[in-house]
Amino acid sequence: MLLLFGQAACDLSLPDYMSDIVNKGITSGDTMYIVKAGVQMMGIAFLSAFCTVIVGLIGARMAAGICRNLRQDVFTRIESFSSAEMEKYSTSSLITRTTNDITQIQQLIVMLVRIVFYAPILGVGGVIHALEKDKSMSWIIALSVGLLLVMIISMMMVVMPRFQYVQKLIDRLNLVVRESLDGTLVIRAFNTQRFEEKRFDKVNARLTETNLFVNRITSGMMPAMMLIMNLTNLLIVWVGSKAVSSFKMEVGDMMAYMQYAMQIIMAFLMMAMMFIMIPRAIVSIKRVVEILTTESTIKEPEKAAVISESPKGTVEYRGVSFRYPDADEAVLHDITFTALPGQTTAFIGATGSGKSTLVNLLPRFYDVTEGEILIDGIDIRKWTLKKLRDMIGFVPQKGILFSGTIESNLKYGDREAGKEVVEEAAKTAQAEEFIDSKPEGFLTEIAQGGQNVSGGQKQRLSIARALVKKAPVNVFDDSFSALDFKTDAKLRAALKDKTKDSVTILVAQRISTIMNADQIIVLDQGKIAGRGTHQELMKACEIYREIALSQLSEEELK
Ligand SMILES: Nc1ncnc2c1ncn2[C@@H]1O[C@H](COP(=O)(O)OP(=O)(O)OP(=O)(O)O)[C@@H](O)[C@H]1O
The missing domain is CATH 3.40.50.300 (P-loop containing nucleotide triphosphate hydrolases)
Structure with a gap:
């Protein structure tokens, strides 16, 4: 948590340094100031990079640890299942839940540790710093954030239902692979390789199609976001340069403002990524929780009978x-x-x-x-x-x-x-x-x-x-x-x-x-x-x- 604060504080202070270098160093030709501030900037950038790496490491370790325990719990629960529960879930679905679904959860945890605190701190900090520099251009940031939100929400509404479907298709794919591998001899004896290939192709194609659909939409989002970011920059330069020419703003402040705007948009982007991953992981979390909360129909006795030391076995x-x-x-x-x-x-x-x-x-x-x-x-x-x-x-x-x-x-x-x-x-x-x-x-x-x-x-x-x-x-x-x-x-x-x-x-x-x-x-x-x-x-x-x-x-x- 402390590292995350450190990382955000470092990132938020960099535009101020740049603004000072331009306003105080470049405009007055003070080379010493530029060098001094430049060195400080580099130090802060290194500190930020250090925090990022450590946070990444801690996140990865945490996620791996949590998911190792989760996998163990799911496995232990499955072992306690009676034949009735085994038939209810099917072996292939139980395998997907123990592997693929838990990996989805692991990825979410890594992401959460990195973003869940960092992005809001960066966003809020960015807004505060930007307002300190200039209030008249706030509408530009509000406009670009609004546009981003509309885009992200509409995208989520389209891809959300597909996530559930993807996990089901992975179950199905596992089932076909398992059956084909277990039944290799029969398949060869009956010359049904083509039939099995078709069966596999069908599920595989459906999975690829659904994945492609989701990926097309999510990858289309990146250029759209870059466009919004560049348009925001353009607007800031346009409106800002007018303020500079009428001496209402200094060049360095305008440049810092541009960077704050980028940081705010980045914070939203990160949160958007999180919101894309959360629904997908929620599908997986539900599937894992379903296993963890399924009670075996074969129950241990509430009060076990006293059994003799050497039972006869009648x-x-x-x-x-x-x-x-x-x-x-x-x-x-x-x-x-x-x-x-x-x-x-x-x-x-x-x-x-x-x-x-x-x-x-x-x-x-x-x-x-x-x-x-x-x-x-x-x-x-x-x-x-x-x-x-x-x-x-x-x-x-x-x-x-x-x-x-x-x-x-x-x-x-x-x-x-x-x-x-x-x-x-x-x-x-x-x-x-x-x-x-x-x-x-x-x-x-x-x-x-x-x-x-x-x-x-x-x-x-x-x-x-x-x-x-x-x-x-x-x-x-x-x-x-x-x-x-x-x-x-x-x-x-x-x-x-x-x-x-x-x-x-x-x-x-x-x-x-x-x-x-x-x-x-x-x-x-x-x-x-x-x-x-x-x-x-x-x-x-x-x-x-x-x-x-x-x-x-x-x-x-x-
Ligand atoms: N898991 C199951 N779910 C539903 N029905 C089942 C299941 N297992 C077996 N059956 C049904 O129960 C009946 C008895 O099956 P069971 O395997 O006990 O017979 P069996 O006498 O041992 O046969 P075999 O000598 O061929 O092994 C069969 O009609 C079978 O279709």
Whole structure:
């Protein structure tokens, strides 16, 4: 603040020096005075430049600091979102908000620090100094400021609505790029590069068009402003020279007046720039605030239940129904079952029958619409999210790995896990063989998204990652689908041995994967169509029999 005052005071004093040099030095031929005042002027100009640089530095640091914290807050908030909020905003929009929108805010802060105080001080100071020199020419300044204001306000009215549109288009552009990059293989296989290019071109062209429109108007503003400034100078010289010739004004004062007029106009220009940036940044601020104020639909309990030190993990679904947010119909209806420790509870059913939805309710990716889910007799909504999720070793349907080494991926759920635990989990998940075959073993680098491992290897690493957690409840959502029958069988045998005391919930499409489960639940259109052991279901459940016979012969099923 002090520096800003210093900068403005220096800038405002320069025209006075110039006026004195002309009036006292040049007209009377006093060279010493000219040199002395000239040196002082240079000193002040350097001081002003120094203040400007320091203010710029402080502004940049402040903006970078504020926006680093803001980005962190937005990221943390997004991490707390449930799947419902993730779907509401879309991944691409969340990326734009965390990056581009915050950059807009950062630019505004830099600008604000430089201008918000400096411009008014310069403007007001300029007016006071100009009036001190001469009052008769005030109308010239008033006229040019009025013209500038009309121009700026009309321009803002035209470009404002476009700013919102630009941010939306950036969201859209991100979405198209993301989809194209994620789907490269499909695009190549279907030869749809041209189609994707067109899709990209369309959004890109619209974004360019809108940006060009905004830029054309804002860049047209500069020459118009220069014109107003030059006309103002011309008017001052014209009116001023008449005053000089009639000895009402000195030449130096007229020159100083011209400089004050320029400073006043510059102050307005700076404020105009600020007013151009503010609406744009407001759009971004609103989008960021929207994220920061969105509460996750999955809430922590107001009063968490007291959980035993070593929970057993018995999972119980009681009359659970579920409807996706914004969907018309429920996808799960009145599901009731209990999964006991030491037992495997398996789910089978046609695609879309609700198996993944059912297991996704357990770690509270979504909350049930009706009924309740209990672990060890306590409603999961009464558990803290951390405790609840620590209880569950979850293997999602889509094997997702992170960039890093195999080891860092396996230790994802427990950073402190020892070497033996990691190796044992890899062995149980039948991943040890292929890890050992790599020259760097557990330290082999995994590419982004696990692109350098096969589907089956990715599944095995995902399983091992869950096992490292040694959680009382393990959920495998169709996690054996990419494994060959032999590996599938070996894995289940090893799993049975290693997870003797835990609850195993298994979703599968293959009968052979679930045949030996202690309890099999058949899902049909979100309802339980049968439950029991394989033998019991073969006798009593028509849907199960159909699925089983479509995959294996009567002989194999016995
Ligand atoms: N995020 C979502 N929003 C709205 N509806 C969804 C969502 N995810 C799934 N559904 C719908 O819920 C139903 C059940 O889907 P779910 O993925 O649970 O089936 P599934 O039995 O696991 O199928 P699959 O064996 O193919 O994985 C489907 O009709 C699906 O269209």
